[in-house]
Amino acid sequence: MPNSISKRSQKAGLPPGTLVHVGEPGMEEPRISVMVYDAMRLEEEYVDTVGEAFPLQESPVVTWINVDGIHDVSIVEELGARLGLHPLVLEDILNPDQRPKMEDLGDYLYVVLKMVDWDGQRGEITMEQMSVLVGANYVVSLQERPGGDVLDPIRERIREAKGTIRGEGPDYLAYSIMDGVVDGCFGVLEGLGEKVEDLEVELVSSPLPETLQELHVLKREMIYMRKAVWPLREVVAALERSGSPLIEESTVPYLRDVYDHTIQVMDAVETVRDMLSGMLDIYLSSISNRMNEVMKVLTIFASIFIPLTFIAGVYGMNFQYMPELAWRWSYPVVWLVMLVVGVALLWYFRRKRWL
DSSP, X not given: OHHHHHHGGGGTTOOTTOOOOXXXXXXXXXXXXXXXXXXXXXXXXXXXXXXXXXXOOOTTSEEEEEEEOTTOHHHHHHHHHHHTOOXXXXXXXXXXXXXXXXXXXXXXXXXXXXXXXXXXXXXXXXEEEEEEEEOSSEEEEEESSOSSOTHHHHHHHHHTTOTTGGGSXXXXXXXXXXXXXXXXXHHHHXXXXXXXXXXXXXXHHOOOHHHHHHHHHHHHHHHHHHHHHHHHHHHHHHHHHOOOTTSOGGGHHHHHHHHHHHHHHXXXXXXXXXXXXXXXXXXXXXXXXXXXXXXXXXXXXXXXXXXXXXXXHHTTSOXXXXXXXXXXXXXXXXXXXXXXXXXXXXXXXXXTTOO
């Protein structure tokens, strides 16, 4: 997050609508895929330029253009020119640190989503912004990095004509993308839940400084997760109540279902956050208990050796007239007294259940 904020300084002083990519520079070539489909046919291809995806087919055919790699400003600029997009919308597309939102611009809808994924190897959350443009006969999705994501299952459903997606319009496709983004959060929470359970066991049994560091990392990850998920509720609710002619009445119940899923994700996120906050208290309590145990053992040893030290100190004094020094059995008697005192103290501590 701090890196993304610092990179926004590149735009300081520039006029609104200036197209500058804010984010990590892309290492791969942008990839543009086009799917044109209706209930009876499907055409799918990868194109080298945006121009090859135009002109768009007329309704009821749906054209879905997906762009992987928004670091190429020329692609976003050409899309904006061909679709008549507002310059501020293009500026937001190139800024991957946008808050999830929905804007109704009359001829099209602009939706910003945050895709979250769980990296099991590194044990952390990865996050990527997706911009979705919904028109009367098209959907354009733009993301930062190519590769497997929540869009792959949607593509398979379109190819295999599963469900009703092939018979619906672009608004249903946009719903499917949002539903995939929200459902992907459940997998992330599942991975986080397993890590939190393991961390909780470690906190109770043998907490280490590394445990505290991992706990702080998880808390930071949950803050990013919350920032990505919390605004989704507003986005889905805004689409549901927008009254836009681009959203068919038949799609509204599906949007309501996504809203319910968003609420479930938020409840799970808040639950995990509360658990992590409680685990910090558990860590401090465990450290305090361990220190108390150590102090108790040291105190017991000190309590045993204090009277023994006193006896040894008394008979270690170099006075000439000490009656016990002339006794034949004084040395073993002193040892016996010291042993009895030590055993008596141990028995007393056991009886008080201090040991």
